[in-house]
Structure formats: structure tokens, C-alpha cells
Amino acid sequence: MSAPLLEVQDLHKHFEVGSPGLFGGQREVLRAVDGVSFELARGETLGLVGESGCGKSTCARTLVGLYPPTSGRVMYEGEEISNLSHRDRAPFRRKIQMIFQDPYASLDPRQTVSSILTEPLRIHRLARPRERRLRAMQLLDAVGLNPRHIHRFPHEFSGGQRQRIGIARALALEPDLIICDEPVSALDVSIQAQVVNLLGELQERFDLAYLFIAHDLAVVRHICDRVAVMYLGKVVEIAERDALFDDPRHPYTRALLSAVPHPDPRIERGRQRIVLEGDVPSPLNPPTGCRFHPRCVERGNVAGDRCETTEPALGSRSACHLEAEV
Amino acid sequence: MPILDVQNLRVRFETHHGVVRAVDGVSFSLEEGETLGLVGESGSGKSVTNLALMGLIPSPPGVVEADAMRFEDRDLLGLSDAELRSVRGNEISMIFQDPMTSLNPLLTVGRQLTEVLEVHERVSRREARRRAAAGLGDVGIPEPERRLDQYPHELSGGMRQRVMIAMGLLCRPKILLADEPTTALDVTIQAQILELMQKLQHEYGTAILLVTHDLGVVAGMSDRVNVMYAGRLAETAGAIELFDDPRHPYTRGLLGSVPRLSGDTDADLDSIMGSPPDLADLPAGCAFRPRCTFETERCAAEAPPLFDLGGGRSSACLERDALGQHHGGAQ
Ligand SMILES: Nc1ncnc2c1ncn2[C@@H]1O[C@H](COP(=O)(O)OP(=O)(O)OP(=O)(O)O)[C@@H](O)[C@H]1O
Ligand code: SF4
Ligand SMILES: [Mg+2]
Numbered sequence: 215m216s217a218p219l220l221e222v223q224d225l226h227k228h229f230e231v232g233s234p235g236l237f238g239g240q241r242e243v244l245r246a247v248d249g250v251s252f253e254l255a256r257g258e259t260l261g262l263v264g265e266s267g268c269g270k271s272t273c274a275r276t277l278v279g280l281y282p283p284t285s286g287r288v289m290y291e292g293e294e295i296s297n298l299s300h301r302d303r304a305p306f307r308r309k310i311q312m313i314f315q316d317p318y319a320s321l322d323p324r325q326t327v328s329s330i331l332t333e334p335l336r337i338h339r340l341a342r343p344r345e346r347r348l349r350a351m352q353l354l355d356a357v358g359l360n361p362r363h364i365h366r367f368p369h370e371f372s373g374g375q376r377q378r379i380g381i382a383r384a385l386a387l388e389p390d391l392i393i394c395d396e397p398v399s400a401l402d403v404s405i406q407a408q409v410v411n412l413l414g415e416l417q418e419r420f421d422l423a424y425l426f427i428a429h430d431l432a433v434v435r436h437i438c439d440r441v442a443v444m445y446l447g448k449v450v451e452i453a454e455r456d457a458l459f460d461d462p463r464h465p466y467t468r469a470l471l472s473a474v475p476h477p478d479p480r481i482e483r484g485r486q487r488i489v490l491e492g493d494v495p496s497p498l499n500p501p502t503g504c505r506f507h508p509r510c511v512e513r514g515n516v517a518g519d520r521c522e523t524t525e526p527a528l529g530s531r532s533a534c535h536l537e538a539e540v
Numbered sequence: 541m542p543i544l545d546v547q548n549l550r551v552r553f554e555t556h557h558g559v560v561r562a563v564d565g566v567s568f569s570l571e572e573g574e575t576l577g578l579v580g581e582s583g584s585g586k587s588v589t590n591l592a593l594m595g596l597i598p599s600p601p602g603v604v605e606a607d608a609m610r611f612e613d614r615d616l617l618g619l620s621d622a623e624l625r626s627v628r629g630n631e632i633s634m635i636f637q638d639p640m641t642s643l644n645p646l647l648t649v650g651r652q653l654t655e656v657l658e659v660h661e662r663v664s665r666r667e668a669r670r671r672a673a674a675g676l677g678d679v680g681i682p683e684p685e686r687r688l689d690q691y692p693h694e695l696s697g698g699m700r701q702r703v704m705i706a707m708g709l710l711c712r713p714k715i716l717l718a719d720e721p722t723t724a725l726d727v728t729i730q731a732q733i734l735e736l737m738q739k740l741q742h743e744y745g746t747a748i749l750l751v752t753h754d755l756g757v758v759a760g761m762s763d764r765v766n767v768m769y770a771g772r773l774a775e776t777a778g779a780i781e782l783f784d785d786p787r788h789p790y791t792r793g794l795l796g797s798v799p800r801l802s803g804d805t806d807a808d809l810d811s812i813m814g815s816p817p818d819l820a821d822l823p824a825g826c827a828f829r830p831r832c833t834f835e836t837e838r839c840a841a842e843a844p845p846l847f848d849l850g851g852g853r854s855s856a857c858l859e860r861d862a863l864g865q866h867h868g869g870a871q
Contacts, residue, residue, distance in 0.1 A: 265726035266697075372815040373582075402581045403753060407797035407811030414808065429726065432756075436799035436809070459801065473731040475756030477798050479779040482760035489735060490728045492682065493698060 217292030218253040219390060219423050220277070220310075225250045225286035227269075227276045231498070245497050246272040248447035249286070251528075256390065259417065259424040261438035261455075263431060263470070265494055269447040270427045274393045277425075278310055279303055308338055311384035315396035317376035321368040327354070327379055328364045334386045353382040356419075358412060374405035378412065385416065391423045398433060410437060431474050435459050443467045446505045447497055451532040464532040465512040504535065512536060542569035543747050544593075544715055547608040551585070551592050553601045558820035562588040564771040567846075570715065573741065575748040577762030577779065579755065579794070581816045584768040586751045587637060590717045593749075594634050595624045611715070630660040633713040637720045637751075639700040642707075643692040649676075649703050650688030653710060660711050675706040678740070680732050698729045705733060712744045719751045734761060755798050759783060764852070767791050770817055770827035773846055777853040787855040787863055789832045826858065834859045 227247040232240070247269045254260050262270050275281050277288045279295070288296040295306045314320040321330060331350035335341050341349055351361035357378040359371075368376055377397060384392050394413070398406040410433060416422060428434050434441060435455060442452040443464065451464040462468045469488040476482055490509045495501055501508050507521040516535045526533045551563040563585040570576055578586050591597050592604050595616070609616040611632065619627065628634075636642045644652055653672035657663050663671070669688065676684035679702040692700055701724055708716055718737070722730040734757065741748060750761055758765055758779070765782045767775040767790065775788035786792040796810030814831040817823060823830055825840040832839070839858055846856045857863065 265728065374815055402816075403755065404581065404793055404797045404812035405815060407799075407809035408813075410799065411808045411811055430799075431727075432799040432801045435801055435805050469728060471801070473727040474801055475730075475734075475754065475760045476801060477755035477759050477783065477795065479759040479762075479783055482756070485760075487731050487735070489731050492680075493696065493729065494726075 217289065219256045219258075219291060220254040220425075221287075221289040221292075222250060222252050222273075222277060223287040223289070225273065225276060225288065226284040227272050227281055228284045242498050245447050245500060247276060248497075248500075250444070250447075250449055251286075252442055252449065252452060254391070254423050254425060256423055257417070257421045258440070259426055259438045261434040261441040262425060262427045262444060263429065263434055263441060264444035265429065265470075267494060267497065268444045269497070270444055271395055273444070274312070274395050274425065274427055278312055278393060279307070304338075308387040309389050310391045310393065311387065311389040312393045312395065313377075313380045313384050313397050315399055317373055317380050317400065318368075320380055321376060321383075323368055326365050326367055330368075330379065330383055331364075331386055334383065338387060340387065349386070350382075353385055354379075356385065356416065357382045358408075372405075374401050374408060377401060377409055381409075381412065381416070385420070388420070389422070391425065393425045393427070395427045396429070397426075399428065399430065406433070413437065431459075431471065443470065446494065446500050448505065448533065449528055450506065450534070452528070453531055463537060464506075464534050465510050465536075466506050467532070469509075469511070504533075543572045543612060544570040544749075545608060545610040546593070547606060549589065549592060549604075549606040549609065551588050551597055551602060551604050554603070555601055555820070560819045561771050561822075562819060563592065566768070566771075566773055568766055568773070568776065570747045570749060572714070572747055573745040574763045575741070575750055575761050577758040577765040578749060578751045578768065579753065579758055579765060580768035580774075582753070583816060583819065585771040586768055587719055589768075590634060590719050590749065590751060593717060594628055594632065595619075596634075626660065629656060630711045631713055632715040632717065633708045633711065634717040635705055635708040635719060635721045637723070639697070639704045639724070640692070642704055643700060645692055648689055648691055649695070653688070653703075653707055656707060656710050671710065672706075675710045676703065678709070679703075679706045679736055681706070698725050701725055702729075702733065705737070709740055709746075713746060716746050716748045717751075718748055720753070721750070722757065723752065723754070730757070737761075755794065767794070770822060771819060772827070773854075773856060774828070775853075775855045775857075776846075778851075781851070781853060787849060787853065787860050788828075788857045789834045789859075789863060790828050792863065793831070826856075834862055 225247055226249055229244045229246060230241045231244050250273055264270055276283050283296050287294050290306050328350055331353055332346040335346045351364055354361045359375060359378050398409050401409060426438055438455050440454055441458045442449045445466050451467045462471055469490045472488045488511060492509055503522045503524055504526050507513055513521045520535050526535045529537050547567045549563055549566045553560040553562060566589060580586055597604050606617060650672055654668035657668040657671060673684040673688055676687055681687055681702055705721060722733050752758055762779045765779050766773055769790050774790045786795055793812035797812060799809060812831050817827055825842055826844050829835045829839045836859060844856045844858045846854045848854050
């Protein structure tokens, strides 16, 4: 069997931060990503979900090489890329692209669409100068924008159109994998639907794999083949999409799904929610044992004090002591 | 008698790009103890509607006009500044979209909360502090006593949002204008806050005007829903009726655009084509026409008024009957 397109093995990314307390200058370790592993096949979409601060974006940034990992490995088609120098990484940078949440911030306001889209081709010395503009126009067409608008500036486009420009830029280098970090969260519902449909269409057309980071679980269900749920720097559950949504195993996944309001008043009115107590604890000082234990409603069903003392491993499906017991 | 009655509210901003008609003839009323949802695209005038009710539209550039804006038996438009201040934050309070715009970074959480009580209810400092701590406890903030002495920047985003909600509820307002109160929060925290708002509504009979872009939140919280498009009401209906049988093409498009957690999740979403219009340069006739799949010739000729459909429903669509025939939209 050939190697998966992307393989992440026990990835850690810790940051040293100054602590605010009395003794200024003291350093603490923030465990943003604390042992994450998953695989992604060509043409597949893996969703990465979890609440703000759980490490989704840091994970994405580490695996594209924006941050050096603290430990762990990132393999691309079986070849380790996490230890490469900037220069040796170049061919892989082409193959893995990223699109961001904020279409406003991620485009240079002083560049025309034409130069935004031809720049990556120039940097990677792809296509002859004359062909580059044609290519840029094709890209605009592929993302549903008018190729004649190639000389316009980002501010002349709406939010949804700017996100399309971001997508066109990501496509310029013909990547195999696009890391989408909350690509539709800043958009209005009606525009969000256009972009979600576009991402689906482009995936089929160019055989793209997506790592799709989002907090909107309905969007994730719509677009992903498999889903990984993160909590405080760790994956607590990973499964095929329908298995995860129809039969969530980890108590955190269950609470998360039950908290999502359905756009249907009849369902909403008759519903019992699992309302979690408290906030997500700080990744500076994660709880002992299972990181979810202070908020978990199932803790009473695990014998003894294992939840408080022993960190459950991610088994075939979820990282919960209950999983091991059944 | 409704607790709030607004007739023909108009808010315009005179900018150098031209006159922006942010709210253009909106009428609605609010009954005691009910929740009225307000949905619509970004820029459709939801926040401006709320700010106008609070008397918080900056002038210039803003100009607020209405045929009536009645709160109980008082005319909000005719109140003096002093009278308005005593209503605002007390009988009518507002939770803003961005907590940092309404929390003072220089004052402790406790000071901001007790100030509200001291101004409006003339209670002692001690009593105010006790009630402020209880208010924080109500919104699920752990160790409320300790939080009173912290500054806004020492709190997480979710915690700040809850402080603001506590502040909005402290005087047990008769009307709560909640502008995207949970949008910045994670879903598990959102669930806590929504539950709390409903509990307080039960206890005090507060009427809530809930602005949100999240149709799930609207579905769970609202008795009735107003849908806004380009500064006007496109549709208004009871929540169940609106979701079952939308009578405006925009509402229908909106419902088709939301991905669902259950049902057919593989089909393409029925998105609405195009994007919302520029308020300073609206198309002639119906403002939704360039994006509408039901439009006919007459849609270009006249801007449709809000037609009464009976049963507490109305729709500002000339082709509303064609729409009623194929049911669904949201499956
Ligand atoms: N002070 C102001 N000066 C000029 N224009 C303004 C001002 N405040 C609001 N507007 C305009 O009024 C219109 C309505 O804005 P509003 O904030 O009510 O939208 P909204 O429906 O709340 O959108 P969102 O969902 O993004 O919060 C927008 O076009 C906005 O740019
Ligand atoms: S009035 Fe015409 S253009 Fe406007 S929503 Fe109705 S059918 Fe569409
Ligand atoms: Mg707003």
C-alpha cells in the first residue's frame, strides 16, 4: 500500500510564554498542540473541530512549516518534511497551500488580483511571464469570478468574492492539499453556502485533499469525509463522518454536538442538551489525567479515580476510559 | 398592549458616498415576555435598528425618524436626554455585538456593574456589590467575588461576554436588546448563555429582541421572527411557520443555505447567488431582485410594501403567492 498523502505523527507544538504573576520574567510552557496524529489520503477531506484555543490553527501552521514543531513528524507521501530546511521544503510548499478565515487580512490591499495570482507562479518559476496572466484569468474563472476583473484591487470585492480570490491564489500552484482554516466563518450564511459549494466542486475537479478547520459542525458534516475532534491540544476522537455525527463516543464530542442549535424550531423546542459546566481550562496548566475530566458528565461511570490520574490513550476511535471498558 | 411599538422607523447616514438608508421604514412590536428574532445579512440594518431604539445613533452622520416609537405609555422619541438615560440600561438594556465596545477597560468589572445599580436604583455600595456578585454567579462565572476586582482585559472573551450579559440583566430590564450575544462564543458556552437568558426571561417576563445570523439560535429562542434585507423587513412570521413555509425568496434562500447536522448532507447547498446590494445605491424596485429566482417584470417597477398574509404573517414580495405553492425550502 502506498503512503498516505499526509501523515502527522505525535506532533507537539509548545510555546514559551511569560507568566503574568508577581515574579515577572518567569517562563511557562503553553502546550498548544500536545501529541496529535492523523493521516489524510489524496482527495480526502478531514475536518478538525474543537473550541477556540484547542490548538486547531497551531496544528495547521505547524504542519505547513510556519512553526517548527517541538517534536513529532510530518510526512508527505512517506517523506518526512518537518525536519527540512526552508530551501529543501520548497517543492512541498507548492503542494500544500493554505486559505484563511479572514479574506480581508490575507490579501495585500495594494496588489491587484492579477499580481496576487501571478506572484506565486513567479516565485516558483512556473509558466512563462506571458502565460501567467492567462493562468490567473483561468483561476478567476475556476472560482466563479469574472476574469475581466483581474486588474481590480481586493477592496473592490465583497467578502465572499475576496475569499474566492484567496482560494484562487491557493490553487495557483496546483496543490494536492489545501489547509482551510475557518474559510467560511467570516461570511454571511448565503455567501458561505456559495463558498462551501465551490470548495466541493474544486475538490472533484482537481482531486484536492482538504484539512478543513472549522467550529461550525454543520459545515463540517457537509464537507468532510472524516472528522477529528480536538480538546486542549489533543485529538479526543477521530472517525468517519457519519459514525462521528450519528454515534459520537467521546463525552466531549457528545456535548459539543448536543450544543449545536438546529435551524428547526420543532427540534429545538423539545430537546435536552448536555450543558457543560465551566470553561475550557488553560493550556498552560491542563488538568491531570483526562484533560476533559473537570467538565465531563460521564466521570462517575468510570471506576476509581482513573479520570483524574491517568491520561486515556486515543484507541481505535476515542480517548476515553469508558471506551476501553466496553 | 405591546410593551414596545415601532412604526415606520427610518435611519439614514449622510456619508460622502451618498445617503445610506440603513433602516428604511421598519415597523414591529414586542409583547411582554416574548422573544422576537431578527435575522438578515451583514449590513441589513439589524444593529442600527437596535441602536436607534436605544437612542445611540451618532448624529451627525445619522438621522433617526419614526412615526412612532412607544415604550409602554412613553414616546421614546419625545424623551429628554435625562429621561432617556434613565430608561436606557435600566428598563431597556442592550447587549452589544462586541463586548469591548461597552466595557470600560479602565474600570474593574465590579465598578462597572455597581455603577449601573447605583445610578438607576440608588442602592448602597454594599448592596450594589452583593447584587453584582450574584449577577455574575447567575451567568455562570465561577468565583464571582474575585472577578469583581478584575479588569476586562484579565478575562477571556467568553467571560467578558458573560459580564456584559450580566450587566444587561442586572436591573431586570423589561426589554433586552441582544445583538449577536453569543456569536463570539464557543457552542458549549453559547448553550449555557442561551439557557440562562431563557431562565431570566421566565423569571422576570423580559421581552427580548434577539439579533443573530445563526438560524439555529433563532429557531431555538424565538417566538416570532423578523427577516431584514437591505434596511427593510422582508418577512415576519411565527418561528415555526417561518421555518416550515417561508414566504419570501430571501428567507427561502437563507434556509436553503444553512448546512444541516442531519438529513441529506451530501447535496449541494441551495445558496443565494450574488451578494447584498450597496445601500447607497439600491437597485430600482425590489432590492432583492438581482439575486431572486422568482422575479418578474413588475419587480423592477415597484419596491414591494409589506403585505399582510393573515395569521400574524407578512411578506414584502410581489410574487409571494407563487412562493407559497411549492412548499418546503428547508427540508
Ligand atoms: N455611523 C455610521 N455611519 C455610516 N454608516 C453607518 C453607520 N453605522 C452603520 N452604518 C451603515 O448602516 C448599514 C446597516 O448596518 P448595521 O450595523 O445595522 O448592519 P447589521 O445588520 O447589524 O450587520 P451585521 O450582521 O454585520 O452586524 C450598513 O451599511 C452600515 O455600513
Ligand atoms: S418582489 Fe420580485 S424580486 Fe422581490 S423578492 Fe419578490 S419575486 Fe423576488
Ligand atoms: Mg450588527
